[in-house]
Amino acid sequence: MGNEPMLQKLFGRGRRDAPDTRRGPRTQVEVARDGLAAARASSICVASGKGGTGKSTLTASLAIPFAKAGRTLILDADLGVANAHILHDLHPELTLVDVVEGRCAAIDAIVSAEDGLDLLSGGSGFSKMAGLSAYELHLLSAGIEKLELTYRTILVDSAAGLSAQTVAFAAASDVVLLVTTPDVTAMTDAYAFLKVLLRRNPRCEILLVVNRAMDEDEGKRTADKICEVSQRFLGRAPRPIATLPEDRAAFRCTQRRQPVVRGEPESELSLAIEDLATLLMAELAETRPRGLGRNLMRRVAWAPDLV
Ligand SMILES: Nc1ncnc2c1ncn2[C@@H]1O[C@H](COP(=O)(O)OP(=O)(O)OP(=O)(O)O)[C@@H](O)[C@H]1O
Numbered sequence: 001m002g003n004e005p006m007l008q009k010l011f012g013r014g015r016r017d018a019p020d021t022r023r024g025p026r027t028q029v030e031v032a033r034d035g036l037a038a039a040r041a042s043s044i045c046v047a048s049g050k051g052g053t054g055k056s057t058l059t060a061s062l063a064i065p066f067a068k069a070g071r072t073l074i075l076d077a078d079l080g081v082a083n084a085h086i087l088h089d090l091h092p093e094l095t096l097v098d099v100v101e102g103r104c105a106a107i108d109a110i111v112s113a114e115d116g117l118d119l120l121s122g123g124s125g126f127s128k129m130a131g132l133s134a135y136e137l138h139l140l141s142a143g144i145e146k147l148e149l150t151y152r153t154i155l156v157d158s159a160a161g162l163s164a165q166t167v168a169f170a171a172a173s174d175v176v177l178l179v180t181t182p183d184v185t186a187m188t189d190a191y192a193f194l195k196v197l198l199r200r201n202p203r204c205e206i207l208l209v210v211n212r213a214m215d216e217d218e219g220k221r222t223a224d225k226i227c228e229v230s231q232r233f234l235g236r237a238p239r240p241i242a243t244l245p246e247d248r249a250a251f252r253c254t255q256r257r258q259p260v261v262r263g264e265p266e267s268e269l270s271l272a273i274e275d276l277a278t279l280l281m282a283e284l285a286e287t288r289p290r291g292l293g294r295n296l297m298r299r300v301a302w303a304p305d306l307v
């Protein structure tokens with residue numbers, strides 16, 4: 001929690017203000033294009049393959065340091081059984097269900113979690129949301145496209161599994177945080193997710209997080225195994241970025257409906273998540289935001305029938 005000057009240094013000025021000195025003089029078109037891109041939020045998609053690996057726990061806590069560095073939105077893309085709002089003790093009346101059914105604009109479904117941090121809930125107990133039509137996904141993308149002009153960072157809390165829309169969100173984000181645990185079924189599902197994602201977007205930036213590790217060694221062994229198998233069979237491997245410890249603080253804070261970095265900021269898990277946030281901000285400072293909604297829309301490629 002005490003690393004705000006560092007966060008500001010990494011993220012506060014960041015790529016938006018810094019001139020690009022790597023190449024020669026840029027054309028007016030390049031400058032204008034960069035200006036447009038820079039106005040959009042950076043996006044991080046937290047995904048896993050298997051359910052219950054800790055995506056929502058991690059997203060809820062990562063959002064706190066990100067919000068300190070600039071306005072942040074948690075987008076709960078768990079469209080079947082959304083629960084990101086629970087971890088911030090929120091009770092949104094409108095959700096993405098209302099957005100895709102045309103009852104409200106995405107901006108009207110946003111609720112404030114705390115200073116600088118907003119949430120757009122996915123909605124719960126609505127089975128239709130498990131599989132949106134191309135048109136509904138188009139509506140969703142258009143809503144997000146408008147929102148991304150007002151945030152610095154969008155954190156997407158994904159649904160488990162390999163549904164088309166879960167993979168589309170990951171493929172459209174600037175960075176994917178692939179979360180696994182040392183459990184062999186979680187590792188297998190992380191690999192399966194990777195395979196589908198790379199097919200969808202071969203240039204995807206994928207960072208690997210091992211959650212619930214008993215120690216650093218277990219985290220390293222888990223990451224090495226996934227990287228080795230992916231490199232061998234997919235010709236590409238994710239980049240390991242963090243090992244997060246098994247920590248009962250996660251359970252206690254979930255019961256209290258609090259992100260762990262808020263409820264138990266000095267816990268081992270909170271400190272590891274703070275470190276991860278700092279690394280991610282450095283990572284994003286090197287990445288030009290492509291625009292989640294805009295990118296998603298391109299990937300959905302819905303077009304009305306021409307009559
Ligand atoms: N590092 C950790 N140490 C101990 N428990 C953890 C840790 N991370 C998450 N948990 C616990 O694991 C359970 C599942 O976490 P969470 O809901 O965040 O997973 P998820 O990946 O979002 O699940 P889903 O796929 O259902 O959305 C929760 O009970 C949470 O408290």
Ligand SMILES: [Mg+2]
Nearest residue numbers: 055056078158
């Ligand atoms: Mg979840």
